Amino acid sequence: MLKKVKRRYLALALDYDGALDSKEFMATVWNAFLKLxxxxxxxxxxxxxxxxxxxxxxxxxxxxxxxxxxxxxALASISKIGNKPAAVHVLVVSGTLKALYKKIQG
Amino acid sequence: xxRNYADLHLCPNSKNFEQVSLMIKKASGLGYRLIxxxxxLNYIGEIERLKxxxxxxxxxxxxxxxxxxxTPNELKHNLRKLRRKFEIVAVICESKNVARxxxxxxxxxxxxxxxxxxxxxxxxxxxxxxxxxALASLExxxxxxxxxxxxxxxxxxxxxxxxxxxxxxxxxxxxxxxxISNEYLMRKPVDLAALTSLFDLDMVSAVDAVSKNPIAIxxxxxxxxxxxFVAPGIRVVRKGKDx
Numbered sequence: 001m002l003k004k005v006k007r008r009y010l011a012l013a014l015d016y017d018g019a020l021d022s023k024e025f026m027a028t029v030w031n032a033f034l035k036l037x038x039x040x041x042x043x044x045x046x047x048x049x050x051x052x053x054x055x056x057x058x059x060x061x062x063x064x065x066x067x068x069x070x071x072x073x074a075l076a077s078i079s080k081i082g083n084k085p086a087a088v089h090v091l092v093v094s095g096t097l098k099a100l101y102k103k104i105q106g
Numbered sequence: 107x108x109r110n111y112a113d114l115h116l117c118p119n120s121k122n123f124e125q126v127s128l129m130i131k132k133a134s135g136l137g138y139r140l141i142x143x144x145x146x147l148n149y150i151g152e153i154e155r156l157k158x159x160x161x162x163x164x165x166x167x168x169x170x171x172x173x174x175x176x177t178p179n180e181l182k183h184n185l186r187k188l189r190r191k192f193e194i195v196a197v198i199c200e201s202k203n204v205a206r207x208x209x210x211x212x213x214x215x216x217x218x219x220x221x222x223x224x225x226x227x228x229x230x231x232x233x234x235x236x237x238x239x240a241l242a243s244l245e246x247x248x249x250x251x252x253x254x255x256x257x258x259x260x261x262x263x264x265x266x267x268x269x270x271x272x273x274x275x276x277x278x279x280x281x282x283x284x285x286i287s288n289e290y291l292m293r294k295p296v297d298l299a300a301l302t303s304l305f306d307l308d309m310v311s312a313v314d315a316v317s318k319n320p321i322a323i324x325x326x327x328x329x330x331x332x333x334x335f336v337a338p339g340i341r342v343v344r345k346g347k348d349x
Contacts, residue, residue: 015290035255036304069300069303069309072296072297072300073300073301073303073304075297076252076293076294076297076298076300076301077251077252077301079252079253079290079291085288085290085291086290087290087291087292087293089136089293089294089297090294090296090297
């Protein structure tokens with residue numbers, strides 16, 4: 001029988017000067033995964049962008065629960081977006097979106 | 107119990123005080139409760155200013171000296187002269203002789219190996235054995251992991267993996283520091299710990315390396331530098347004629 005996939009939602013704060021659209025942001029995240037874990041490793045993360053707010057510099061991504069530490073590592077390794085210095089900080093990790101928003105507000 | 111996190115190696119430009127205060131504020135926001143910045147000898151007066159700035163943001167500040175001696179004798183001379191003026195003394199080991207002397211000297215807190223060249227990183231089993239009999243810890247700066255790419259990062263990771271293995275075999279505490287001079291490279295302590303998984307440090311040891319180990323060094327040295335300290339295990343409890 002197929003195992004149910006457990007997911008984790010990560011709320012992210014983006015530290016970046018200038019405008020940044022969601023496509024550029026996700027390209028950077030994928031690139032960080034590819035550099036550290038290769039295509040095979042990246043394929044096992046189930047990475048998806050759930051929410052992105054360019055003004056508030058806030059994003060939510062989803063990953064499978066086994067890849068949370070990989071995601072933390074890859075996100076921490078981002079030091080540039082384009083040619084500009086940047087940083088991505090993980091604010092909260094949660095199992096459901098509802099709980100994630102609750103934790104952010106709390 | 108909530109952990110306190112520490113970053114013992116910030117390298118701000120001490121002439122640019124605005125940047126220094128920005129980094130202190132950011133460190134506080136990221137969850138650090140103790141930071142240490144490298145001091146240049148000409149700027150000893152700056153330490154008080156930094157401490158004041160840290161006090162305002164609720165972060166504890168420890169003074170740190172980075173020694174980069176060329177010979178073991180120069181190292182001993184500098185330690186004799188400066189050890190009691192700083193809470194943390196790190197030695198940047200760029201030659202084997204200096205690395206060996208630093209490892210066996212009980213006045214040295216941190217051993218740092220900055221070179222990317224495999225042949226110039228001197229943390230091997232002999233070095234670890236000497237360090238295990240003294241008090242030195244192995245300091246790993248995360249800045250090169252964030253800034254390097256490609257073959258250089260691959261080689262660095264392989265060196266770090268070997269050094270971490272050796273350190274754990276000889277029970278040498280590992281301290282993970284940022285070593286950064288730019289606020290964009292600052293990371294949360296848990297994210298720094300996550301980065302260590304790249305060189306196979308387990309999560310428990312990694313979290314200790316950003317919390318328990320650095321805080322223990324500062325606590326030990328503050329005790330030693332206090333006027334009540336006489337010798338390890340002996341301290342002045344009371345002074346006066348009735349003693």
